[in-house]
Amino acid sequence: MSAAPAIILVSEHHLDDLEGAFGRYEREYDVRSARSGVAAEALAREVVATGGTVALFVAESVLPDCHVLEGFHRWRAVAPNARRMVAAHWDRFLTDAPVLRAGLAKGKYDAYLLMPRGIRDEEFHHAVTDLLSDWGATVAEPEVVSAKIISPVRDARVLAIRDFLDRMGMASRVYHPDDPVARHLLGDHVDDAAYPLVWAPERPAVEDATVRTVAMSLYGAPSDLDVEGTVDVCVVGGGPAGLATAVYAASEGLSCVVLEAEAIGGQAGTSSMIRNYLGFPRGISGMRLAQRARNQALRFGTRFVTGWEVQGLVPGAGGAPHLVRTDGGDVAARAVVVASGVAYRKLRVEPLEELVGSGVFYGAAMTAAREMEDQDVVVVGGGNSAGQAAVHLARFARSVTVLVRRPDVAATMSQYLVGEIAYHPRITVTTCGEVVDGGGDSRLEWIDVRDTRDGSVHRREVGGLFLLLGAEPRADWLPTEVARDERGFVLTGRDVPRARWVDGLPPANLATTVPGVFAAGDIRAGSMKRVAAASGEGASVVPLVHQWLAP
Template identity: 45%
Template sequence: MADRDLPVILTVDDDPSVSRAIARDLRRRYAEEHRVVRADGGAQAIEALQELKLRGSRVAALLADYRMPDMDGIEFLEKAMDLFPRARRALLTAYADTDAAIRAINVVDVDHYMLKPWDPPEEKLYPVVDALLESWLATGDDQPAGLRLIGHRWSRASHEVRDFLARNAAAYSWVSVEDPEAQRQLAAAGLSEADIPVVVTAEGTAHASPDLATVAGLAGLSTSPAEDFYDLLIVGGGPAGLGAAVYGASEGLRTVLVDATATGGQAGQSSRIENYLGFPDGVSGGQLADRARRQAVKFGAEVLTARTVSALEVDGPVRTVRFADGSDVRARAVLLATGVQYRRLPAPGVDDLLGRGVYYGSAATEAEACADQHVLVVGGANSAGQAAVFFSRRAAKVTLLVRGRSLEASMSSYLIDQIAAIDTIEVRTCCEVVEAHGSNHLEAVTLADSAAGSRERVEASHLFVFIEAAPRTDWLEGTVARDPRGFVLTGPDLVRDGHRPAGWTAQRDPSYLETSVPGVFAAGDVRADSVKRVASAVGEGAMAVTLAHRYLEES
């Protein structure tokens, strides 16, 4: 392989002697399979990365010093992520910079930080770089490069594909169908604007209006199980499902996780989670989900994407989950971790503008489009508050619409204090959206103020909805017991007056997270009366693995 084709390890440090030293140590260990590039400052390093991008080179790892005069290491890594989002990242710090290192891990998702000096490199440098390269090979090098998505800003289908790619951290570039280059590509493929969204591969093959399973395949995501039978099948990739995947696979269970869209669930769409243990500066839901997914895969769990479940069947010791396309996957034990979805806003006009200014959850792909705009956020819980803070960094104004009389009953106090301190966020209580207006995209909404008994038309370009989450459990009808709202009943809730649930076959009571079907467990938000917090969902996922172990041992 020519030197220019080798994956790159780039180092940047404004101290020339340190820069030369780390490049020397890296070449000593990695020169046969990697090209080591060094830069003496952030600006020079960005220029080097831009040149590598133009040449079509691959960048596996970035090692940046924190204290540099033109731009610090965190600023550099933020810019570098735009060019090579899958490159793994490490920050080099002096002992006094430990706080900055922790901030970098949380804010820009740095994988490691190293304290200078790193002598001996065999103990302090090479293990870190080995981990970076291993992670890159697992998540980056196998991904096809150069996916191009041609779509329209106000196309619902285009938004769905774009959001799917973004939430799965797939490498792609967005091109507006109005761009002349996009028009040329469509014409060359014999397509037109009527065929958008169009996904174009690195080889130039165009796929018109692909479904998400096709998009997943083009992005290199796994959609089909590698085996016919598993010890543990997890349905849902939110915090509970990811927690179970990590613990199940690490404890030797043949584990597969399936999800309809992307790992992370609702938490994965949170712009910043600030009350999760171990992240004092907060962490985005996407970063947390990506780390958990990589951790599960490292232990041997399979993660399948774009698989919609349609039924659960029980045949003796075998539990079969059927997919909407007619295929299925079987296991000895199943964990239901499908979480919840936001309730649809019943106002006229909302459904017509879905994906064209109206969104459920925090659509991060729309952040740039919200610059200098008026953004509306509907909801009074933490997810709505986090979204309001996130969009306030770009929007000219954010209005948080709350049906109740205050935020105190539904939102964490730290978030209420943050919102109060941001001048561009307006909180309107006793307020609901009663109609959405717009032809091609959202232009305005009508608000009803129940306290004042009045209605008002408010102009806005974006409406993000976070209201009354409902479980996704219709596919369990007739198989697993649920409460009137559709949440799955488990453990003590199934035993009434000493009587076990109807159809229960085991010679014992259901365990704490076990459903009305032995060997089928539930964890996280989908479970009736669960605590709606990320930490509790992760804990329940881990606990479900322990209970599944006991079930497997007795069966």
């Protein structure tokens, strides 16, 4: 068994208080203590040199040999994936807070807390376990796994399966068929199994697995829904808008089905850390936010089906229900909420398109980030998703370059991310550049970047290219009866052309041109393209659904 991950406590005068508070973690973590920044760095180097990992640094707000933020900066160079917490003594908590809290916005550390004043300070320990849980979800090989993937190679298909499982909140590991764990699971079928093989508790093993067959094994197909007749509302898309719709619709007694083509959470579910979502002062990963919302909706009776792309919508006529079509079966619904969101725009550089999954990725691809250790990677995009991806990749990669066509990123990225990227020693921003070519022997090895100012082209050796190029609506499945703008986004309310108003009146704010079909979130023309805004629209659409369903 691998060595326990380390928690390093750093305090000159109150180490006894910290050691007492962290006594409860000693069974499962290697809790170590230091009285200075230099000593803490030496401890971290010792842990890493012996093949161990540092999960968490906990430092008092004042250190004897350096500013605490300088200490975090040095320790991060040794253990970039470790979480960092200030535990201020109660004598200094209010005094040090104004200066140190500013560092939170730039990602210099993860939490500012009051040191426990006694036993069972569960608010303090809630923050600690949150940080440890977040760390555990981002390590290369988690110790607690929900699914095991057995494969002789780690190809694009294996990576896609693992990414799906991670986004669904199911930690996984990949085992070679010769590994003792794999041999124990396979028994006498090691030689004749069809790989990749996915094993999850209380479910039959999935051989020759794909994302869809794994999703169907875990969550079923639309045809498996034990729905009698017609549901009240079918939500297409399991991102923040769709999840909010599901929670509020099901909690108010409506029968609700959510169809999601990929993993629950949508594009937001790939965000490694969302720091500006209301109510989460320490931030929350997109996956955790999505899975909490999913569990909340499940509690009220929502049915979820993942891994099935919707192929079409047949509007109901004369009071008949709408029909939502998928390859795995149809769902009849009295109301439909279109919350299918957006997809990242394609780069359309053919040599790189052929390497998607083999060093080239659309979106944050959090699972792929784990395989970028000691690699130089490039993130293309200037939005918040690109900034969050860069910060996450920097936990693993040797260097991360954010590449944008604009002269700067301030106009398109939230200020807290701009500051965090500027501060991070492993991240640089390259402006006025675009990727025009790339290649490698079976996986990405290099890209060509053209300077948009003078047309010069420079080649860079890279191990990963992450493309977050802006939004294209996932709306090809919608019929022509649903009006869309010139870019393909769904028109609602007063944005609908006057020629399609009924009796001189526009549709309701989130209603489309088809009665009983509504739109919420990023798919809607004019939406804000933020997680909180999408959640708000998802909640706001439910009263309109009620009005439609009312006798």
